[in-house]
Amino acid sequence: MKKFNFKTMLLLVLASCVFGVVVNVTTSLGPQTAITAQASKKLSQAQQIAKINAKLSKANRAAKNWIAYRESGYSYTARNGRCYGRYQLLRSYLHGNLSPVNQEKRANTYVASRYGSWVKAKRFWQHHHWY
Template sequence: MTPDNESISASPRPATAGRKKPAPVRRRVSAVLAALAVVGFSAAMIAPTGIATAGSAAADAPVTAFSLAADDTQNITVTVEGADIAPLARGTFEVYVKPKPKPKPKPVPASTDGGGSAPSGPPHYTGGGSKEDWMAAAGIASSDWPYVDYIVSRESGWNPNATNASSGACGLVQALPCSKVPGNGYNPVDNLRWANGYAVGRYGSWSAAYDFWTRNHWW
């Protein structure tokens, strides 16, 4: 039997010989900071390269209608009152469409102020007289007067100043162009004198001119 004092001295001690002491807190903090420094340094080295690559890719991107529209939508200036969309400067162009059919030029009517000259025609007639007086003065035989009366009545209604708004034909027999009449195309005597030569020269007689007019309604 072991005495009491020996049993006390032989009591077991805590088993701490095989365990490592925990590292101080200061050493752990230093390791974490060192790791963060390495990550930050690596990011600083890689970031310029990534930005340059992205910028190069954006510069090489093709210009499309979508990309232009996207750029336009960014052209906005924000003010205190709200969003103010600044106007865009755009080019202009003109397109000429050729009319079909080609329009005919409109003749400028002669003056009707009682003898004043029009810019593109002779003065109107204001002298008066009868159709018989005019045919006699023009040298037309009285036997041809019925044929002349028929044609002139349908061409101008015996109005010396009659003008065709579309073609510019003028006078009693609607001479075209009006300038071919020697003298004044609106003077009834000058107009009939020219018509007398036209009827005989083109058709052979006023009777033949009358026959042509009744079939074609022009001469």
């Protein structure tokens, strides 16, 4: 009977150690998994923005960055009256979606329809201090 109790106790101790390690590993991996998911979401957002801007020429990308610096200091959350974001677009033009990806899309659409290119928009900005 003593051998049985010793074996049972040994199995229980082993099981509790394994269970403790499993619980410890899962709880320690929980926050890291959340951080990893956030990081991949940011990468995904950055990849989406890169894809949106991939169609622009080097000169247009440079002009777009120049305007972004002058309008908001590159901030996607900059506010100025009814204007919002990196390119200081009217909030109504963003249709309630203030995400960086949407700002990039809408800015490209706005500039293409109004000026034809970011280079021309920059030239207009240099003369009028707005675009």
